[in-house]
Amino acid sequence: MLTYIGRRILQMIPVFIGVTILLFILRAPGVLPGDPIKLITGERAISPALYNQIVKENALDKPLWYQYGRWMDHLFHGDLGESYQLKRPVADILIEKFPNTLKLALVAILIECFMGMAAGILSAVKRYSFWDVLVTLSTSILVSLPVFWLGMILQVIFGIKFKEWGLPYLPISGMTSADFPGWVHYVLPAVTLASISTAYAARITRSQLLEVMGQDYMRTASAKGLTGGQVIWRHGLKNALIPVVTYLGLDLGAMVGGTILTETVFNWPGIGFQIYRAILSRDWPIVLGAVVIIVILVMIINLLVDISYAFLDPRIRYGRVAK
Amino acid sequence: MPPLLEVDDLHMHFFTRDGIVKAVDGVSFSLEPRETLGVVGESGSGKSVTALSIMRLIPEPPGKVVKGDIRFRGDSILAMGEKEQRKLRGNRIAMIFQDPMTSLNPVYRIGKQIAEPLRIHKNMSRKDSWDAAVELLKQVGIPQAADRARSYPHEFSGGMRQRAMIAIALACGPDVLIADEPTTALDVTIQAQILELIQEIQARTESAIIMITHDLGVVADVADHVLVMYAGRAVEFGTADDVFYRPLHPYTWGLLESLPRHDVDEKGQLCPIKGQPPSLINLPQGCAFRPRCAYSQGVCTMERSGLVEITPGHFSACQFSGDSGFVEKACGFLSRER
Amino acid sequence: MAPDFFEDPRRRDIGQAAEEQTFGGSEALAETVVAGRGRTLRTDAWRRLRKNRLALAGLVWICFMIILAASADLWVPHFFGAPTAIDTSKVAQQSLLSPSADHPFGTDKLGRDILSRTIYGARVSLIVGVVAVAIMVVIGLILGAVAAYYGGWWDSIVMRTADVFFAFPYILFSIVLIALLGFGLQTVFIAIGVIGWPSIARVFRSSILSVKNNEYVDAARAMGASTPRILFRHIMPNAVAPIIVYGTMSIGGAILTEAALSFLGVGVQPPAPTWGNMLSEARSSLFTAPWLMLYPGLAILTTVLAFVLLGDGLRDALDVKLKE
Secondary structure (H helix, E strand, O other): OHHHHHHHHHHHHHHHHHHHHHHHHHHOOOOOOOOHHHHHHOOOOOOHHHHHHHHHHOOOOOOHHHHHHHHHHHHHOOOOOEOOOOOOEHHHHHHHHHHHHHHHHHHHHHHHHHHHHHHHHHHHHOOOOHHHHHHHHHHHHHHHOOHHHHHHHHHHHHHHHHHHOOOOOOOOOOOOOOOOOHHHHHHHHHHHHHHHHHHHHHHHHHHHHHHHHOOHHHHHHHHOOOOHHHHHHHHHHHHHHHHHHHHHHHHHHHHHHHHHHHHHHOOOOOHHHHHHHHHHOOOHHHHHHHHHHHHHHHHHHHHHHHHHHHHHOHHHHOOOOOO | OOOOEEEEEEEEEEEEOOEEEEEEEEEEEEEOOOOEEEEEOOOOOOHHHHHHHHOOOOOOOOEEEEEEEEEEOOEEOOOOOHHHHHHHEOOOEEEEOOOHHHHOOOOOOHHHHHHHHHHHHOOOOHHHHHHHHHHHHHHOOOOOHHHHOOOOHHHOOHHHHHHHHHHHHHOOOOOEEEEEOOOOOOOHHHHHHHHHHHHHHHHHOOOEEEEEEOOHHHHHHHOOEEEEEEOOEEEEEEEHHHHHHOOOOHHHHHHHHOOOOOOOOOOOOOOOOOOOOOOOOOOOOOOOOHHHOOOOOHHHHHOOOOOEEEEOOEEEOOOOOOOHHHHHHHHHHHHHHO | OOOHHHOOOHHHHHHHHHHHHOOOOHHHHHHHHHHHOOOOHHHHHHHHHHHOHHHHHHHHHHHHHHHHHHOHHHHHHHHHOOOOOOOOOOHHHHOOOOOOOOOOOOEOOOOOEHHHHHHHHHHHHHHHHHHHHHHHHHHHHHHHHHHHHHOHHHHHHHHHHHHHHHOOOHHHHHHHHHHHHOOOHHHHHHHHHHHHHHHHHHHHHHHHHHHHOOHHHHHHHHOOOOHHHHHHHHHHHHHHHHHHHHHHHHHHHHHHHHHHHHHHOOOOOOOOOOHHHHHHHHHOOOOOOHHHHHHHHHHHHHHHHHHHHHHHHHHHHHOOOOOO
16 A cells, blocks of 8 residues: 555656646747747837846746756745736645635535436436436537637526526626625526536446446345445445546546636636736736646546545555556 | 156247347156256257256246246146246256356455345345355355355365355255356366265255256266256156166267267277258258267158157157167267277 | 357357457458458448447538538528628617527627627538647657557657656647647647647557557568568557547547637637637627527537547447457
């Protein structure tokens, strides 16, 4: 168990170094055709004197390895540069916004967990039935749906039209408002954010359960005299859901990285919306800083998921089977 | 008094897109307490399907019993409701499966899996059933049973897993134990141990055993009666002695000839049966074995003989089994060698 | 649960010998079985695909969109007006019209015809989908082949780099690339293509590895076949099916990504019509003209869905197993 966790952490280190190198290379001068200065100053015109000053301040005239070391040093000290427009440290801005994104993602994961698993189990147990076809078809549609468009449709229907028709309606923007209790604001964004993942969770649950239902130990369970429901519930689900739970964990990471569209549509004051606004104002330090933080976060979440996987699956817990 | 278990002209067909697969097409036998019945045949001969039909573990559809009946102590299992069937399954009739590597649930402790039938059928508490499971593990020859019950299947070797499977099957003290190729997936050395264990269990309990195998050698050691199956039908039935020393059906001859025999001379050639078992969708006209039979004659293509009692208690489905000269001539070599 | 022989009884006749010869690979088995029936893999796959109505519907829709987009210059401006033309004198009257005979899908804020813009938007989406996936496939194939065929250090380097790419959230990574490369259609191609290669490389690598150690490849090598010959004659035919399937699905994914990037304002820039920036513009009229967002969104949904369904159909027809 400990060796497993240790090995996972060791495996993460080269990826982490690779990620930081890649992120660094992308913004280093001379690597890509763009001008790195613009990433610090934005698109405004600057005088040659100021240009040189910025080059000096950011050590852009030093060799690449030196710049990388300097950048990593700053990173470890939580220094992600300064937003040129908001005139505030990027790290502060992100720390302020991050909890909002995390809350939204967690609510979305809950929705995904219940809806996705339920749909997947239903369609696997009633294979080839109307329900199976319905689930399969709707998951295909969901994965083909642009998230932001889904969000807009939900806004029009549940926010605008319901209000016009005099029905109880939902807020379509922001996290708080005078008209609604706070949690109501979560409904539409969370459903939107969860949509694609729910479809994938349903598909994975279905295929895992179908695979498990063909296993010999399911027949053994039937042979013991369990009912069909007991066989699936006791013997099928635990086996089938281990990979699904893993997927859900990985998805939390993906959601944190993917909230930009949902947050933009719903003006949700999280990291994603902050990135969107930074893009509009060409405030690249915020964009890059947010990406660095999100990537590192995603890696940590994935590591935790791997470890929790070990707790769930006895074959890994006791260290006999390596992946 | 009705027999313990009676399979009466069972027809289990599968309805697939490509046609009707007649996996079991008219099989009958009966079983008394303490008796061991060996069921022998190539893969696809319908022996496993027969076993699974008794357990009612064939999914319907695509499977369907189109004819025949299965009776336990005189009561038709087929006519029972699902609930009553479940009361038999794992309780009065239990089954050991072929592959112990995949037949245990990887995410539950061995003890829990052995205790499960007791919890369902005997309403035992968690604690009592666990203790009983440890006791069962001891009985099937697992050392340090109390500790090993806490293990997961992947920590067990193949032989130990099959012992655990046997413990599961024995948990409720079944009247009928069906062993579907219980040794096929195991090493040869382990095979003998497992067979010994099964025999030992039978000596201790009242269980009747149905031993399904493609290996006549296994059956020779343990069975009282032997049923030889081919293409979903019984082709020969009799006491073990009858079938081994006085076989009547050319298919049985083929099986015996293909058996490696360490008792006679080592260099003696193995004679495999030529050809493949027929497609169960399009059985050949007449005798199903005819295309592979060295002794077939014109009449074999015309009609199929059912099981006919040739000598008391010894049945064969070959046209010529009644002709003692034919049998003598064709398989004389076999009986002489033995 | 039941013995598997009744699942496909044909295998008893044709497949039994094949089963003993091939190891694992169900594609290889399928191929042998097919060969036994005197058909090639391709015609057999086509036969199976034709039976799949959803996949066929996807194919038809894709062809329809291609024809629409390719022929747009010939008729669309004539009937509905040019997609980018703004008649400054009439903006007030033409702005945000509801659907009518003249403008079946209505008009946007600047009085431009939505139908016309939607059709022209298909051009961008389809081109981005195809070109980006082509870039992704070429990079992925080369790196995947290098990793699988040479193994060792090459394998480690390529696969660890793939891990690094996987660590990035897709959309954010492309935004960063675009921020550095500047806006424009080419940048979108590159961003999507460069980011997508690791999946292709992984799929290709594992399918090469699964056939590389098969006996028939060993046999070919033993008979003195050269490396490229082995690669193209023996390995490619077996590895190409997963790539076709994955590539088809990726086109849908690329179209979605392009739409998202344009929606966020970092993709193809206005006034060029793309479905993504049409939706971005529609956001500002959500209350007054909600129909503006309907058609571009439907266009994205149906086109992506068509590729997904076709990909699913191809996967089943070619008997490819992909991890979700």
